[in-house]
Structure formats: structure tokens, C-alpha cells
Amino acid sequence: MSEWDELYRENILDHYQHPRNQGVLEHPDITYEDGNPLCGDKLRMDFKIKDGKIDEVRFSGSGCSISQASASMLCERIEGQSLDEVKKISRDDVLEMLGIQLGPVRLKCALLALKTLKAGVYGIPQWPGEEDEK
Amino acid sequence: MSVATVRGTLAPPRSLDARAVRAQFPIFREPRDRPLHYLDSAATSQKPDAVLQAMDRYYATCNANIHRGVYQIAEQATAAYEDARRRVAAFVGAGSPREIVFTRNSTEAINLVAYAWGRHTLKSGDAILLTEMEHHSNLVPWHILAGAGEGLSDHGIELRYIPVTKQGELDLSTLPKLLADGRVKLVGVVHVSNVLGTVNPVVEIARQAHAAGAKVLVDASQSVPHFPVDVKALGADFVAFTGHKMLGPTGIGVLWARREILEAMPPFLGGGEMIREVKLTGSKWNELPWKFEAGTMAIAEAIGLGAAVDYLSALGMDAVFAHDRELLEYALPRLAEVPGVTLLGPPAEKRGGVIAFTLEGVHPHDVATVLDHRGVAVRAGHHCAMPLHEALGVPASARASFHAYSLPEEVDALVEGLHHTRKVFAR
Numbered sequence: 001m002s003e004w005d006e007l008y009r010e011n012i013l014d015h016y017q018h019p020r021n022q023g024v025l026e027h028p029d030i031t032y033e034d035g036n037p038l039c040g041d042k043l044r045m046d047f048k049i050k051d052g053k054i055d056e057v058r059f060s061g062s063g064c065s066i067s068q069a070s071a072s073m074l075c076e077r078i079e080g081q082s083l084d085e086v087k088k089i090s091r092d093d094v095l096e097m098l099g100i101q102l103g104p105v106r107l108k109c110a111l112l113a114l115k116t117l118k119a120g121v122y123g124i125p126q127w128p129g130e131e132d133e134k
Numbered sequence: 135m136s137v138a139t140v141r142g143t144l145a146p147p148r149s150l151d152a153r154a155v156r157a158q159f160p161i162f163r164e165p166r167d168r169p170l171h172y173l174d175s176a177a178t179s180q181k182p183d184a185v186l187q188a189m190d191r192y193y194a195t196c197n198a199n200i201h202r203g204v205y206q207i208a209e210q211a212t213a214a215y216e217d218a219r220r221r222v223a224a225f226v227g228a229g230s231p232r233e234i235v236f237t238r239n240s241t242e243a244i245n246l247v248a249y250a251w252g253r254h255t256l257k258s259g260d261a262i263l264l265t266e267m268e269h270h271s272n273l274v275p276w277h278i279l280a281g282a283g284e285g286l287s288d289h290g291i292e293l294r295y296i297p298v299t300k301q302g303e304l305d306l307s308t309l310p311k312l313l314a315d316g317r318v319k320l321v322g323v324v325h326v327s328n329v330l331g332t333v334n335p336v337v338e339i340a341r342q343a344h345a346a347g348a349k350v351l352v353d354a355s356q357s358v359p360h361f362p363v364d365v366k367a368l369g370a371d372f373v374a375f376t377g378h379k380m381l382g383p384t385g386i387g388v389l390w391a392r393r394e395i396l397e398a399m400p401p402f403l404g405g406g407e408m409i410r411e412v413k414l415t416g417s418k419w420n421e422l423p424w425k426f427e428a429g430t431m432a433i434a435e436a437i438g439l440g441a442a443v444d445y446l447s448a449l450g451m452d453a454v455f456a457h458d459r460e461l462l463e464y465a466l467p468r469l470a471e472v473p474g475v476t477l478l479g480p481p482a483e484k485r486g487g488v489i490a491f492t493l494e495g496v497h498p499h500d501v502a503t504v505l506d507h508r509g510v511a512v513r514a515g516h517h518c519a520m521p522l523h524e525a526l527g528v529p530a531s532a533r534a535s536f537h538a539y540s541l542p543e544e545v546d547a548l549v550e551g552l553h554h555t556r557k558v559f560a561r
Contacts, residue, residue, distance in 0.1 A: 001554075001557065001558065002507065004507050005504070005507070005554075008503075008504070008558065009558060013558070013559065038515065039499055039514075039515055039530065040515065040516055040520075040523075040529045040530045062529065063497065063499075064497035064498075064499035064500050064503075065497060065500045065559075066499070066500070066503075106499070106503065109499065
């Protein structure tokens, strides 16, 4: 197996096959669903907000390993963080978490979770990294 | 009806020397870290030297706008452009080059029919009959026409669909009933499915449609590039296809339609070249086919398409078809042997050179990404056929497809790549 395959296995497949924070919340403060029509990836995120912090977060949906793993990684990272901190998470932060190089098509898979988070919690509907292109 | 009898003659299975063909495609000569196994010709084909050289030659020797200039290079450019039209006409058996309208691609050709013919012909209470296996290019223009979509208001035009069977074929037993009330004014059908590869019996569909008083549009995007198609023998009224899937450049497509229908149709886009006379109070239209070619057209691309048609004719479309068939017969059983692979679509004898499949437990995008890291280029997703995937009950699929330069080794690389993908995803 190539170095790339190993990296893919460790970083992405671990989260894909053993997702953290997967599920739904019973009485979420915020629920937001988004998708990537190009791929058919679908993602829902439920949030509970307490004292200006993300108290609980769950994701559910279907899609490729990159879209689902990035949701798992992102949820794991943001639970317990303040809304101000979470707002600063950038497209590059997500790519760093995933740890692999992606072309423009697969990039959308990787960024779906961050887009869903930003649209749901902050009302920012654009793809991460494209906010300034308006 | 077999594919080869579309023209009425059953050609002997004379294949071609794919290795010699491949040597004429610069993309395969380009030095790379690992060899390119290009299995996405249904999305776009690669281009031979002859096509690229024809386009270069136009730009280098006679670049000028067509139909206007009276100077030498403008005359040369016009002659080259119209010569390309004549070659395309001959290639698909059109009655006259006047029946060949250049467009941007198949999508634009179908939109031309929807806007110029559909809007002026279909009324509230009429119906359009399509199939569940259409590419979005033969669905969405009709949705827009019928007002079926976000922000549109319903125009009272009903959309009907011929269903797809579990085997990936059209369920033609439904056709008489779908046509019975006489409200269907247009039947739109894809000749070869871009996902399943299914070759649809368009001659029979056209016969029944005409008997019910409907016109017939055939999306030939995946058929004209791969086997002999005679538009008259199909019995259709409109046939759309695109240059870039038939070894030609992007940006050039074709609408063929029967002359009397084109004559009766109002223009699609307005502008230069499509007019005979313009006054401030109104305009008169140019004759066919220029009535439908507004503005400066893709001249170099049309010339490139002419060269592609010459190239394909020299190979022989029967040979191209036989080559696709050989690769299918080689690939289908090998793919079926990969644990977890489910093949979509009918057996080899009923399909063109397209194989869509799923790999159990692995999303098609992941399949394509792992394969890509081994130099194998396949398509993944819904292939612009979302309703078909819904009908098949799969969210997405991976797809391998061939053309004249495809080799059995590329199938081997795909099969090995799938075994490897299973390993990567095994836990």
C-alpha cells in the first residue's frame, strides 16, 4: 500500500468507519441540513448551545469518506469550544485535519461539514474560503 | 434489434488496432509519473493529432470571421466551416447539410428544440414523454418548458416517463398506455444511456410515437460517437449530439432535424448571421441552417469536428463499435469477479462501451479517488442522471467507459485497482 493509501486509512477511514459525535440530538437549539449536489453527499448537524459555547454537537447523513470523516473530525474538535473560537475555523484548518491533498471537486466533500456548521450556527451560507468572493 | 442493424446492415465484427490508434493521441504520449488509464470517454473523449492540427491550421492560416468577409482568408474560413458541416451531414446520413445546425453541445441542441419548437407548439393540456434514464440535458429543458421547477409557474404541460426495469432497460410495455390519450406531442429518449450503456430501441419507440401523433427527439450523445447512426433510419424528428465525445473539441455540438420542421420553426437565439433583413420595425430570418446560428460560431471547433468525423470514418464506425464490444466482453466478467462489485445495466450485447458499478461499503467517490492514485481515471457520482439513480435505488455509482484508444490493460488496471480499494477500506 502506498504512503498515500496509508495516510488515507489512518486519518480519514478511522473517522469514517468509527465516527465520533454521530447521531441526532433530541431538543437541539439549532439543526441545519446541507448537501453537495455534485456528489450527493448529505449532512445534518444538531447543536446545543450553552453559555456561548457549543455544548453538544451531532452529525448524521450519507456520503463519501471524506465528507463524513471531516464532519466527525470537526464535531470532535468543536464540542465545548466557544462560539467565537469555532467561528475562526477556516477551510485550511479542515484540510490540515484531513491531512491529504485534494483537488477542487473533492474539496467540496471536505468542506461540507464546515459549510453546514457556519450556515447553521452563524448564518454564513457560502462555501468556506469563498466568503470574500462576493 | 442489435446496434449494428441500426443502419439496416449487420456488419462483420471488424475491430481496430487500438494501440496504433492510441499512438495518434498526444495525451497518451505525454510523459507522466505513472501511465494514464483513461476510462472516462463517456464524459469526454480524448482528441487525436488530426483534430488538434486542423484547428491549429485554421487559426494559423485562415483565421477570419465566416460568411461576411470577401477577402481570401475569410472565404477559406467559410469554406472550411461549411465543409465541416457537409462531412457531419454525411457522417450521420442527413438528407442535406441544411439539416445540420451547429450548437455548443447536445444540451444546447435540446434547448434549441425546447425553446424554438416546444414553446411555439406545446399548449396547456399537452404532454411530453421522456424516460427515467435521461441525462439531465434531456430532462431539465423540458422541466423549464413545462414550468416544473423552482420559481417557475406551471404551464399545464404534463411530464410523463417511460420507466426503467431492474435490468436497466426501458419498460416498453408501458408505451402504448403512455401514448394512448393522444396528448403526448413529444417523445424524448436517449439512444444510449450514459450510465447503464443500454442501447434503446429508438426505431420502435419512434414508430409508436409517430402513430400517436408525437414528434421524436433522440439524444444521441453516446451513440453517434460509438457506432454507425443514420438519422433517417432512426425515424426521429430531432437528433442531438456533441463533438467532444466523438474525438472532437468541446464547444461544438449538432442538432439534426428534418428540414420541414426546421423551416417551420422560429429562431432560437437572435443576432448576427441568423437574419436576412433587419429593420427597426422587425426582422426576417436567414435560410437554413444559418437561421439557428446566431453570432460568431465556434469556427475552429466546427473544423475540428469535421476532422474528427474524418478520423472516425477512416477507423470505420463498425470497427469502433466492435472494439467497444470486445472491451465490454473482456471487462464485464472480470469486474463481476471482484467481491462486492455490483454491475448496473444490461448484458454486453445490449449495451455500448459504458460500465457503471458500485463497490459494497465504499462510496463511488472514494473508489474513484483510490483509483486515481493508481492512474485510473473513472467517473463517480450520479453522472447527470439523478432520477435514474433514484430509480435504481443507488445514490451514486462509479463508471468506466471506452473509446477507440482504450486497451484491455486499462481494464486490468481498473480491476486491480478495485481489489486494492477493497484492501484500503477493509477493517
